Amino acid sequence: MDFYSGDINKLIEELAALPGIGAKSAQRMAFHIVNLPHSRVKRLSEAIIGAKEHAKYCQCCCTLTDSDLCPVCANEKRNHGVIMVVENPRDFIAYEKTGKYDGVYHVLHGAISPMNGIGPGDIRLKELIERLKGDVEELIIATNSSLEGETTAMYISKLVKPAGIKVTRIASGVPVGGDLEYIDEVTLLRALEGRTEL
Numbered sequence: 001m002d003f004y005s006g007d008i009n010k011l012i013e014e015l016a017a018l019p020g021i022g023a024k025s026a027q028r029m030a031f032h033i034v035n036l037p038h039s040r041v042k043r044l045s046e047a048i049i050g051a052k053e054h055a056k057y058c059q060c061c062c063t064l065t066d067s068d069l070c071p072v073c074a075n076e077k078r079n080h081g082v083i084m085v086v087e088n089p090r091d092f093i094a095y096e097k098t099g100k101y102d103g104v105y106h107v108l109h110g111a112i113s114p115m116n117g118i119g120p121g122d123i124r125l126k127e128l129i130e131r132l133k134g135d136v137e138e139l140i141i142a143t144n145s146s147l148e149g150e151t152t153a154m155y156i157s158k159l160v161k162p163a164g165i166k167v168t169r170i171a172s173g174v175p176v177g178g179d180l181e182y183i184d185e186v187t188l189l190r191a192l193e194g195r196t197e198l
Contacts, residue, residue: 008030012030083139084101091144092107128156139165144179153198170194171193
C-alpha cells in the first residue's frame, strides 16, 4: 500500500535500493531531501550525475577517479616500488586514513569466488600482472580475511612469486570474515606493520 504520492514513493524506493539503506532509513532520507531548499537538492542531484558521468578507473591502480591517474598514483613522493593489493576502493581509502602507508595500491574490484562464479579473469589481475613488469620490490596482499580473500591472496602469491618479487600478506588483527572498510585505523596499521611473507 502506498502511503505517499507517486514521486515520494519513487524517491523512497530508489534510496532503499542503495546498499546498506533499509526502508526506514530511505524514508527518513527522502523526507530530509524533500525538505531541503531547492538549491541544495539541485547541487545533490548534480553531484550524483557528475560523479556517474565522470567516474572512471585509474589507468594505473584501477581505483575510481575522475582523471587518468588517481591522486595516489600521480604523487611522485609515493613509493611506487611497493604495491598493496586490495579488493575494492573502500579498502584503499581505509588504508589511506592510517596516514602511515607511503606505497601505492592496486584495486581488484572483487575477489576470486568459484561458488559465485567469479574467477581470476573477472577481477583486475591482468592489470596487476602488467604493473609487476615494472620496478616493483614488494607486493602486499591486503585482501579481506574471508574465504574469498584468502583464496585470492594465495592465487596472487603463486602467480607472482616465480617473478622474484617479495610477496607479503597483512598480519592478523583483521578479524576473519571482516571487511577492511569497517575496521579502525589502529587495527589496520597493526595488520600492515605485522605483515608476513607468503
